[in-house]
Amino acid sequence: MNKKAAQRDDLVDPKVVRQGFYDKSKRSIKISVGELRVGMYVSKLDRDWLETPFLMQGFLLECQADIDTVTEYCEHVWVDAVQPTWVPPEERSSLPPAKKRTTYTNKVSARDEHKHAAGVFREARRLTKSLVDDLRLGGVIDTTQAKNTVKACVDSILRNPDALLWMTKIRTQDNYTAEHSFNVCILSIALGRHLGLCESDLEKIGLCGLLHDVGKIRVPPKVLNKPGKLDKKEWNMMRAHVIHGRNLLLSTPGITHAAVDVAYSHHERMDGEGYPRKLKAAGISYFSRIIAIVDAYDAMTAKRCYAPAMSTTKALKIIYSERGTHFDSELALAFIKSVGLYPPGSMVELKNGMVGLVLEANRERRHLPKVILLKQGSEPLKREKIVDLMQIENGKLEEDYLIRDTLPDGSFGIFVGEYREKGLIFKN
Structure with missing residues (x-):
């Protein structure tokens, strides 16, 4: 065995070999760096090894950071050929390799952060719309503006995530693509915080969320905004947005390579039934798995030209039912836990027919939040009132005050944005 081969064998974990990531009996193939995935073994570069920071001639891509480093120095590399399905989902952890989790605590109360987050929200949403509009007019992505927008969101979510999270419930009837992209940015940062990602990774995942659907500006508006079912040709045009985005x-x-990968891969599925490449679980990056969940949730809970908005509960039930097939199982459960059963700003209908908005979640009794009651069915109450559903347990409230269901924003003519403008504060 020559020296290079010995070095390569020393770098390969026997567990990785058994799982099928690395098969030294296979020949190497040339691919672009845009096709690199965690688990591939890079055996050759398109330049001399001495021109790069890599210590060994041949190495395993263990995390997204490894891919980002290769991308900085190369356009093409050679990887050892492997079978199309490297590792089944149940054998591969969804946790990012070689990453130490960070434990976060809220630095300020939700009430205090609301005062600051309102300005962050308005400015960031304006800049996101500007970014999309500029691209539609043939401009280029303002990378600095995009990163600054994400940084402001990360700072707010690190102080207290609740303020920006409930603001994602404020919907308008136009600018869906920009609004959706911004919401995915916020939700992905919040999930990343819940997962314990470091601050630099939170900024990276936020940028991925902000830009994940950027390719839709290349989809004809008549297809993008069609209220009915797409025909085969139109569906192919819509699916092409991931290629345009890449x-x-x-x-x-x-732009970090992670954002390129997410724009290209956020519609892949764990079972290999996604698009555009029908990647199976092990070929889908960690950030792409996160954005796939957040993207689906925000889309389902928004009113779109072809479908009404779902309640948060129904959307979460779908994510739960499709874990392991469509979505990463561990990340799906983590997302459901981070969003909560009745997050602040949710519209709820009680068993007695009253309708209101969740003001404050209850960490210990998640099914018993604090609610401001606004209507009895379709009729406004003479006087709005706040009830703490925890009082059901001590008998001070009847059991018909239990929540029957959550409703989409706008149901019964109630819009969470209007109540925010009135100064109503939602908090955890």
């Missing part, structure tokens, strides 16, 4: 971001200076 190409747009590849040509954008200063």
Whole structure:
């Protein structure tokens, strides 16, 4: 065995070999760096090894950071050929490799953060719309603006995530793509915080969320906004947005490779039934798995041209039912836990027919939040009142005050944004 081969064998974990990541009997194949995935073994570069920071000639891609480093120095590499399905989902942890989790605590109360987050929300949403509009007019992505927008969101969510999270419930009837992209940015950062990702990774995942659907600006508006079912040709045009997104971001200076990968891969599925490449679980990056869940949740809970908005409960039930097939099982459960059963700002209908908004979640009794009651069915109450559903347990409230269901924003003519403008504060 020559020296290089010995070095390569020393780098390969026997467990990785058994799982099927690395098969030294296979030949190497040349691929672009945009096709690299965690678990691949890089055996050759398109430049001399001495021109790169890599210590060994041949190495395993263990995490997204490894891919980002390769992308900085190369356009093409050679990887050892492997079978199409490397590792079944149940054998591969969804936790990012070689990452130490960070434990976060709220730095300020939700009430205090609301005062600051309102300004962050307005400005960030304006900048997101500007970014999308500029691209539609043939401009380029303002990388600095995008990163600053994400940084402001990360700072707010690190102080207290509740303020920005419930603001994602404020919907408008236009600018769906920009609004959706911004919401996915916020939700993905909040999930990343819940998962214990470091601050730099929170900024990275936030940027991935902000730009994940950027390719939709290349989809004809008549297809993007069609209220009915898409025909085969239109569906292919819609699916092509992931390719357009990848190409747009590849040509954008200063964009992390993770954002390129997510734009290309956020519609892949764990069972290999996604698009555009039908990747199976082990071929889908950690960030792409996160964005896939958050993207689906925000889309389902928004009113779209072709479908009404779902309640948060129904959307979470779908994510739960499709864990392990469509979505990563561990991340799906983590997302459901981070969002909560009745998050602040949720519209709920009680068993007695009253309708209101969740003001404050209850960590110990998640099914018994604090609610402001606004209507009895479709009729406004003469006087709005706040009830703490915890009082059901001590007999001070009847059991017909239990929550029957959650409702989409706008149901019964109630919009959470209008109550925010009135100064109503929602908190955890």
